[in-house]
Amino acid sequence: MEGQKHRHKHRHHSHGVQTMDFYAYQSGLRQWNGSYKVLSALLILILCIGLNDIWVSLTVIVTVGMLNVIGNRVPFRQYVELMKIPIAFLVLGCVAIAFGISTKPVGEYRIYLKWFYFYMTKADIWKAIELFFKALGAVGAMYFMALSTPVGELINVLRKAHVPKLIVELMNMIYRFIFILTDVQGRMKRSAVSRLGYIDFKTSCGSFGKIAGNLFILSLKKADTYYDAMISRGYDGEIRFLEEEKKVTFVQIAGMAAYLIALVLIWYIGR
């Protein structure tokens, strides 16, 4: 527990590869059935995007947010940090929708810039606001899946959904190799930083490129070694993973059905 706490503190405010992975493993919903979680998240996602209603979006943001903070045990501040990741795209994207450029004076609000007009129409502004919340709701729904289901389990769901064996196997391996390479890269970077390799922009670019090049060479060597290791342990073209059987309870299905129906009702009433 002590170790976990320490790790937790350490990870705070970081956007590393480990952050979301870490929360998926410690989630309070870990014991729920993987397929159930993936399917629910996808259905919420589709309803949130498909119904395209600001009240549905706000409901999803709040409820899924609570589910993530309480159910998935992601500290509130960390969750806010996670929601901030796509904010740059979201703000720029919504600004692009709200504003228009035209050579003719159109729209309710406009400024004239010698050659063209910047204009905004009320409809466009409303569209941008709706989209802003819709996208945030969708991100929340995706986080519900990502923060409750470790990647191994997720890949297993894909396998059950008849994704080709080759892809499933590649995904399993890539997932493991990502952490190995991230670890190696982190150590290379630390040693470069301690030798003033990141002192200014030009040096940083050089160091970054050299580290990436070295990482590539190392990854090829490791690929060789790992294949030999797998063969020596009887690899015959398929890696078999054992999985805990997790049953779906009636309460879970009823709960999710009620939630989805509630979303549709909110849309229906607000129409």
Add this chain to the structure above:
Amino acid sequence: MTKHQKKLIVLSIAFAAAFGIVPQVNAMHIMEGYLPLGFCIGWGVICVPFLLSGFFSIQKKLKANRKNITLLAMAGAFVFVISSLKIPSVTGSCSHMTGTGLGAILFGPSAVSILGIIVLIFQAILLAHGGLTTLGANTFSMAIAGPFVSYGIFVLLKKLKVNRRVSVFLAAMLGDLFTYCVTSVQLALAYPSSEGGVAASAVKFLGIFAPTQLPLAIIEGFLTVIIMITLENYAQKELKDTKYLEEA
């Protein structure tokens, strides 16, 4: 202050805010929930033939030598790690490479399409870059269009006997720029502007993402060149080994 001046100030504040709060610049992943459902499905369907051809080419490589499986997996992991790293930037904002141009030069575009979609899934669920419903659109722009252009330019310049470093730079940079253009068009198709339709909207999206994407493309070009120089210096043998991965 006249009403006109007030409006101008409000607008300029909105613009400053939009460009001021750019804490993280990703390589133009369309975020989760941004595209309407029809477009999500449409872009997914468009990707299918490319993914199938990528799948069959990978299958062929594995039949030739089963050992390629760990190599391919490492290649995917490498592209992911490269794209997850903060790259040096002048402004202090935190940006990422796409790494797909490099991947296309090293492994060939059809392998990158399959590796790319896997990398995009992991980017969505591990880093929250991109999303699940926008996977099709992102796959098309980042794992298909960009790498194919990169690879095409690289091969073309090689045939024209242009300096290797220049061709690597151009391949990576133009691949990145092409990804950014395709993404802008994808966004414009989904959200045409009320005046001027898709074309006007595409100009808007191109314009608004230009300040973040243009420097990124140039930096990506430079970094890819430095990586390739390192590889040419230290990994002659390994580069030759991956040659067989290059053929589509």
